[in-house]
Amino acid sequence: MFVAWRDLKFAKGRFALMGSVIVLITLLVGLLSGLTAGLGEQNISGITGLPADKIAFAAPRGGQDLSYTDSTVTEEQWRQWGRAPGVTAAEPLGITVTKATSGDRSAGISAFGVRPGSALVPEGGAPTGSSVVLSKTAADDLGVHSGGTVTVAGRPLTVAAVAGDASFSHTPVIWMDLGVWREIGRPAVDGRPAATVIALSTSGADVPATDEAAGTKTVSKADSLSAIGSYSSENGSLQLMRGFLFAISALVVGAFFMIWTIQRSGDIAVLKALGASTAGLLKDALGQAVVLLTGGTLIGTGLAAGFGAAVSGSAVPFVLDPGTVLGPAAVMILLGGLGAALSLRRVTAVDPLTALGSAR
Amino acid sequence: MSLDLTDITLTYPDGEARLTALDRVTLAVPSGSLTAVAGPSGSGKSSLLAVAATLIAPDTGTVTINGGDVTGLSRAERAGLRRREIGIVFQQPNLLPSLTAVEQLQVMAQIDGRSPAKATGRARDLLDAVGLAAYERRRPHQLSGGQRQRVNIARALMNEPSVLLIDEPTSALDHERGAAVIDLIARLTREWATATVLVTHDKTHLGAADQIAEVRDGRIASQALC
Numbered sequence: 001m002f003v004a005w006r007d008l009k010f011a012k013g014r015f016a017l018m019g020s021v022i023v024l025i026t027l028l029v030g031l032l033s034g035l036t037a038g039l040g041e042q043n044i045s046g047i048t049g050l051p052a053d054k055i056a057f058a059a060p061r062g063g064q065d066l067s068y069t070d071s072t073v074t075e076e077q078w079r080q081w082g083r084a085p086g087v088t089a090a091e092p093l094g095i096t097v098t099k100a101t102s103g104d105r106s107a108g109i110s111a112f113g114v115r116p117g118s119a120l121v122p123e124g125g126a127p128t129g130s131s132v133v134l135s136k137t138a139a140d141d142l143g144v145h146s147g148g149t150v151t152v153a154g155r156p157l158t159v160a161a162v163a164g165d166a167s168f169s170h171t172p173v174i175w176m177d178l179g180v181w182r183e184i185g186r187p188a189v190d191g192r193p194a195a196t197v198i199a200l201s202t203s204g205a206d207v208p209a210t211d212e213a214a215g216t217k218t219v220s221k222a223d224s225l226s227a228i229g230s231y232s233s234e235n236g237s238l239q240l241m242r243g244f245l246f247a248i249s250a251l252v253v254g255a256f257f258m259i260w261t262i263q264r265s266g267d268i269a270v271l272k273a274l275g276a277s278t279a280g281l282l283k284d285a286l287g288q289a290v291v292l293l294t295g296g297t298l299i300g301t302g303l304a305a306g307f308g309a310a311v312s313g314s315a316v317p318f319v320l321d322p323g324t325v326l327g328p329a330a331v332m333i334l335l336g337g338l339g340a341a342l343s344l345r346r347v348t349a350v351d352p353l354t355a356l357g358s359a360r
Numbered sequence: 361m362s363l364d365l366t367d368i369t370l371t372y373p374d375g376e377a378r379l380t381a382l383d384r385v386t387l388a389v390p391s392g393s394l395t396a397v398a399g400p401s402g403s404g405k406s407s408l409l410a411v412a413a414t415l416i417a418p419d420t421g422t423v424t425i426n427g428g429d430v431t432g433l434s435r436a437e438r439a440g441l442r443r444r445e446i447g448i449v450f451q452q453p454n455l456l457p458s459l460t461a462v463e464q465l466q467v468m469a470q471i472d473g474r475s476p477a478k479a480t481g482r483a484r485d486l487l488d489a490v491g492l493a494a495y496e497r498r499r500p501h502q503l504s505g506g507q508r509q510r511v512n513i514a515r516a517l518m519n520e521p522s523v524l525l526i527d528e529p530t531s532a533l534d535h536e537r538g539a540a541v542i543d544l545i546a547r548l549t550r551e552w553a554t555a556t557v558l559v560t561h562d563k564t565h566l567g568a569a570d571q572i573a574e575v576r577d578g579r580i581a582s583q584a585l586c
Binding site: 003007009012247266267270271272273274277278280351355356 | 499
């Protein structure tokens with residue numbers, strides 16, 4: 001790194017320009033990652049927070065995909081799952097996106113219907129036939145506290161507690177009794193009480209056999225997220241943007257170091273003629289790229305983290321955690337380093353003979 | 361310590377034929393002596409220097425440094441040889457723009473796997489030997505042409521080479537500065553006991569040499585001790 005360090009200090013303008021590009025791309029990737037995770041949380045935290053490992057849907061007909069919107073399971077299906085060996089818990093869960101009001105405030109909410117005493121409800125809350133448990137965001141949006149009253153789909157209900165901060169499909173969750181949910185939500189199937197899905201806790205259950213017997217389709221909790229229509233399309237678009245930004249950064253860094261290597265091919269020829277090994281020169285050049293990438297990425301990541309901290313707690317859905325901050329930074333350095341490494345291969349092609357008689 | 365070129369032939373591709381740059385050239389350069397290789401442009405002087413520097417392998421013949429045949433060495437072995445045994449003074453100084461004068465010399469220690477910081481003393485001694493002690497913190501663009509060429513010479517001596525190969529060192533200098541550089545080379549050849557080959561087309565510099573070899577059409581046309 002003897003020459004590389006001095007090049008970095010000597011050609012400040014060029015490296016500062018390139019460093020700024022890396023900072024800006026990293027900042028953009030960091031912001032996008034935080035927003036992707038934040039929007040994702042708004043979409044799925046109601047499901048990911050469930051104390052279950054699998055979700056059973058009504059088996060879709062006509063080759064349709066699984067969907068939280070379309071699925072309706074019967075009480076009989078739930079009971080079949082409850083009796084199945086290896087199933088430690090089977091809880092019916094009704095899900096409906098509807099509207100809630102309190103005074104002059106109203107908000108779109110997800111009504112989650114559960115059995116009395118269900119373990120699906122966050123700790124500290126227990127909905128009854130006349131009361132509901134609000135997530136923190138629902139309580140904030142509606143401006144109510146424990147003991148207040150909210151009207152869900154025209155039915156007045158007392159707020160028993162405010163617990164957790166679950167969201168589903170960008171709306172805050174209100175936990176309610178399954179019976180109440182059936183009245184305001186989806187009608188019973190063939191007159192039999194129904195729910196949307198069954199949340200399962202399993203340990204060695206024969207899932208395909210039970211699915212076959214019950215007429216359900218069961219997937220892992222993580223796989224069930226793709227059954228939230230808005231999540232699949234939204235997350236896919238944001239991840240595509242992130243992927244493009246990673247690819248662009250690798251190309252930009254690669255292009256910069258290719259031009260830089262071409263510009264200093266005369267210096268490389270001289271060093272080779274003086275006896276420098278190709279491996280040593282490659283190590284030097286790659287080290288220079290890694291220093292530039294790491295510096296630029298750290299600054300960009302710091303700025304993104306600063307932005308995340310500033311908007312934390314506001315209406316902007318931004319998640320600030322190691323996954324959204326350090327993950328993209330590591331990928332930026334890795335892909336940028338790869339781009340630089342590919343372009344720096346040119347170092348091997350420089351002929352030391354060109355140093356003789358050359359005027360620089 | 362010496363440099364011996366024995367029966368060297370070097371050809372380059374020239375369309376479908378081959379152009380003979382060196383034709384059975386034999387030259388012995390003892391340590392502590394300065395051999396001037398003179399001749400017109402295109403006579404093969406630079407090719408001879410490139411072969412001696414192991415930058416290009418001859419078609420036939422052998423290059424011997426300190427008694428060891430270096431002709432068949434691998435690329436990495438030749439690079440190692442250039443680091444430790446061969447000092448090259450380029451026609452143009454070819455200094456690295458980001459390095460100061462002293463760093464131009466320290467980099468020789470670095471590419472040889474040694475600590476540049478620990479080589480500072482020797483680098484300063486060499487800059488002092490070429491009259492540039494006061495200029496060690498200057499970068500190439502802050503030095504005159506003659507000063508750059510003296511840094512170039514000092515750099516070539518940094519790793520204590522036994523062979524010093526010098527390619528037209530005065531081509532970019534006026535006569536007075538050119539003469540000073542040649543005197544410096546002659547003095548350092550004796551002081552450091554190097555086997556020095558000086559390629560030049562300027563006959564006014566031949567007086568400093570111990571041996572003169574004149575190259576024409578790739579052959580040694582005449583060779584004489586002074």
